[in-house]
Amino acid sequence: MEPQVFLGIDVGKSDHHATAVNHDGKVVYDKPLPQSEPKIQELLKDLATKYGELLVVVDQPKTIGALVIAVAQQLGIQVAYLPGLTMRRVADLHPGQAKTDARDAYIIAETARTMPHTLRGITIAEEQIAELSMLCGFDDDLAAQLTQVRNRLRGLLTQIHPTLERVLGPRLAHPAVVDVLGRYPTPAALQRAGRGHVRTRLKKLAPRMAARLTDEIFAALAEQTTVVTGTNAAEHIVGRLAAQLQQLTQQRADIETEILKVVDAHPLTEVLTSMPGIGVRTAARILTEVVGKDFKSAAHLASYAGIAPVTRQSGTSIRGESPSRRGNKVLKRVLFLSAFASIKGDPASRAYYDKKRAEGKRHNQAVIALARRRSDVLFAMLRDGTFYESRPAQLVPAA
Structure with missing residues (x-):
């Protein structure tokens, strides 16, 4: 059925702003809307009763906008979303340069009324997809944190021993390298441990490359005898960063296992x-x-x-x-x-x-x-x- 009223919602963390326009473009509702299921239900039912077929349009269908979408779908009301970039371009066509929630909500509603081709449809979200989306989002966060910690660790190694960093830095994704840095976090600690202990440590997680990598490590250590200022302080930091890498890597492995379980269970896989x-x-x-x-x-x-x-x-x-x-x-x-x-x-x-x-x-x-x-x-x-x-x-x- 063709919508008779278009409800534009500029979503927010605690409060949204809702603006509704009818088929003729007249504003029939324009008020803040709390992020509360009873309040959202009350508004949607009231508008649908008064004006007939209702179309709810949001500018963000996930995270803070997910509750609005879920409530509307539960009530059998049409839902759609207006991509943010499209909204900003349409906003340039409207008079005024103010950036307010009320103006944005009106632009969303008016765009839905006059330019329906700009909208993106939203079907009822599957529980598996919602779970998978959260898991993948968390996996992305962990990946970003891993990259940040690795870069920080490479920066410290470059500061105290550039030659050693050229050997270990590109291999920080390997658990054996992280394990060795956690046990021997400075050039001096590696020297004290000696080739035998370092090679034995590497063999636990990297049996094939243990001997070759040990030779590369001690060849790099032999190239620099000067102790750079701050090396002693770096010992505590490098050890902690190596521990963080191990924890984040384990978390990613756990999340990957959960992701694979959900994906395997989905009929479209x-x-x-x-x-x-x-x-x-x-x-x-x-x-x-x-x-x-x-x-x-x-x-x-x-x-x-x-x-x-x-x-x-x-x-x-x-x-x-x-x-x-x-x-x-x-x-x-x-x-x-x-x-x-x-x-x-x-x-x-x-x-x-x-x-x-x-x-x-x-x-x-x-x-x-x-x-x-x-x-x-x-x-x-x-x-x-x-x-x-x-x-x-x-x-x-x-x-």
């Missing part, structure tokens, strides 16, 4: 992983970014992911296509990496990649073109619940 280049972790990212959103066509999905080319034309001087700089960056990265992985295992993907390379495209351009082609197949697979079917590879004609 087998569909997704049937496509070459998509593993369980890649499927998890696709599920969190795609399921729950309403894509009308394969082109809509490609545009949302930011892998659809953008046409630029102005008179006769400017004419061509260029890669999009917009879209969902997480989904874009996942589709790019899965397309790249498929080149080795799927003859059809390899043939298409070679064809694009023969046309003069660079590597990244050819992979993006392949990702765009694969997104059409992915859309059909998700829509119909069908498994991937490889087509015979078409050989590129010789030049």
Whole structure:
């Protein structure tokens, strides 16, 4: 049914602002809305009773906007969201430059009324997808913290012993290196331990490279005999940072186990992983970014992911296509990496990649073109619940 009233909600942590406009553009409601289920229910029921079919539009469907969406869906009310970048551009078309919650809520409602094509649909979220989204979000946070701690640790090693950092810094992702730094956090501690103890320590977690890495460590230690100011203080810091890396790494491993359990239980996992280049972790990212959103066509999905080319034309001087700089960056990265992985295992993907390379495209351009082609197949697979079917590879004609 066509909406008779459009409720724009500028979401906030403790309070939202709600503005409703009717089909003729008249404001029928404009007040703050507490982040409270009873208050949200009361408003939605009241508007639906007074004006008929209601469309609720938010500017952020997750985190602080999740409760509004859930309550509306529970009441059987249509929901949608207006992407933030689109909202800001539409805001430039409205008079005034003030940035207030009331103005933003009105712009959301008015945009829903006058430009419905700018909205993104929201379907009822599955419990598994909601759980997976939280787990993946926490995994992203842990990954960022790991990168931060590793960079800090490399900075300290560079300060007190640059040569040693060149040996250990690039290997900080290996548990054996972190373990050794936790036990012997300074060059002096490594020297005191000696080759035998260091090699024995490394063998516990890295039996193959223990001897080679021990030789590299002591060769680096021999290149610098000067003790840099602050080395003694660094001993306590390096040890603590190494302990943090171990804890964060273990947490990521635990979260990964939980993610894999949820993904394995989802009915679409087998569909997704049937496509070459998509593993369980890649499927998890696709599920969190795609399921729950309403894509009308394969082109809509490609545009949302930011892998659809953008046409630029102005008179006769400017004419061509260029890669999009917009879209969902997480989904874009996942589709790019899965397309790249498929080149080795799927003859059809390899043939298409070679064809694009023969046309003069660079590597990244050819992979993006392949990702765009694969997104059409992915859309059909998700829509119909069908498994991937490889087509015979078409050989590129010789030049």
